[in-house]
Amino acid sequence: MAETKEISVGDMGARAGELAERRAEANDGAGEEMGLNVGPSHPTTHGVLRLLMQLDGDTVTKCEPVIGYLHRGDEKIAENMTYNQFVPYTDRLDYLSPLANNVTYAMAVEQLAGLEVPPRCEAIRLIISELARISSHLLGMGVYGMDAGAWTAFMYTFTEREKLYTLFEELTGARFTTSYTRIGGVARDIPEGWLDRVSAFLDQFLPILEETQRLLTRNRIFLDRTEGVGVITKEDALAYGLTGANLRACGVDFDLRKDRPYLGYDRVDFDVPIGTRGDCYDRYLVRVEELRQSVRILRQVIADFPDGPWYAEDAKEIFAPRKDKIVTSMEELIQNFMLVTEGPRMPAGEVYFEAENPKGALGFFVVSKGGGVPYRLKIRGPSFSSLSVLPKIVPGHMLTDITVILGSLDFVLGECDR
């Protein structure tokens, strides 16, 4: 297939004059633009993001993100399966915090069903959401440091993440693809002594977090690379629909956990860190503080952990009965059969629900015509909006700043492409 092309070099003497001419052109300040393609498979793009850039020397003049390399048609798949069957697919949206996605999805569908879950279930969900936030921010912080050239922080944060994944494994049976929630509850109750182990993790985690953030927060090189870089104004952040830590770093005081409380976030005491300048450094600082606040939230919930059922017991048309009842009682057997074959019986309606996930506001728009299958399920991935701001903020920066800007936005392509 390969063809050898012959290139006529012509008279070397004549070419020498041509080259000299071109060099003079490049040096006269007008500048010659060069196109540069980064990705879709490149370590700094954190997945399969592709950037098409125009460079003038070392300065980026135009940046166009190309997405869709991880598009799996999740929304189409959702229209073809029952509500509970879709839970594993939500793991694969923001695959760095699957537990938080599970919770948000279940809550969106429960809102459609008009279902309330008992306090114990809410507490479990709140705990796993915050643990997911810690795990996601730890990765965000670690690889961000690595993008800026600081390797060591990454080692610390990954060690902590490993401990978290051990806790997730004990709770859900899986480290990454947890699929833990069900419509109307969770897959199983927390194991004996699990809360103590979470507490023990938190106790040893805080000193390590302080040690790790000291590696970056006052690090001269890190400061030089992040301060004043990738500034997003308040207005831009709102116009582009940025959410989560990226929005708060720009000085907008908005956190769905505070402003539109769910899962009993209104009963716990925590602060929402706000940035002032909206640069890469602020986004880092906001995430570090959110880690501390998450620990604070978790301690309060664990100290006051409710007893009782961990799924909506009266939701017989939605939540599967207990396993031991299924094999001993006829009514429960039929109920289970109907749920498995036809799916939960949902009312018709439209529901849009967003929750504060680690990467921002993850939204589900569920359109139901009744029955066990969603008619349409739209997923609003926060990373999609975070990336759409790139063409606005990147031009004018040096090429080497791109890695830092990408790292600071803390996106994940799984929920961007869906």
Add this chain to the structure above:
Amino acid sequence: MSAGEGVDSGPATGTGELLDSLGPRFEGLEPRPTTDHPATRCRAEFIRPLLKTLRDEYGYLMLMDVTAVDWDEESPRFTVFYHLLNPKTAQYARVSVDCLDDDEPEVPSVVSLFAAAEWHERETYDMFGIRFTDHPDLRRILMWEGYPYFPLRKEFPLAGIETELPDSEVGEATEAKVLPAPMMGGPFVAQSGQPMSASEPRGRDESWTEHHHRPEDFDALEGPEQPETLEDRSGDKPRIED
């Protein structure tokens, strides 16, 4: 018009309040049945002034999501949904616009109001083929440029449709194509309100694989029904006597 009066807008969603003040200003504004957020239907020509009013006077500064729903057989076939957020009060609002033309759906773009709309509208165009007029750069975003179908339309099969590779040179050299996924074994879909045999979960429209070929007359078969259900079998000659 009687905006929001006597319409069941769900428990305390605020649709009525919003419509009472907006209704007189925009012709054809109707409440949309909802249980969570204030929701309104709007005519396509008013979408830009309505969203501008909501942004500038009602504090809905953020456009969180733009998407569409394909109602299949119904007309209007496509409805575009906008979800707005007021970050001060943490209130959402839903605005829907029906596309008048079922074959060439079109809606005015709101990119001039919300920068976020640029990508969201591109995605909606990519998935449903709805054109957003005056969009600065309406291209596909998730699928590749030149892809011939709109995957989230209801007639598009879950397995996909055979297509040329995005790179025509590679396609010509290798003769490879994008092939429909084998669907035997799922994902499953259940239909409620039908006989039990029909409601057992099965792959909706793709029960063929590399080994089981697609039935020739598949398109003539009705909807999700499979050729072999319990009823079909019982309608045949009694098998026991064979």
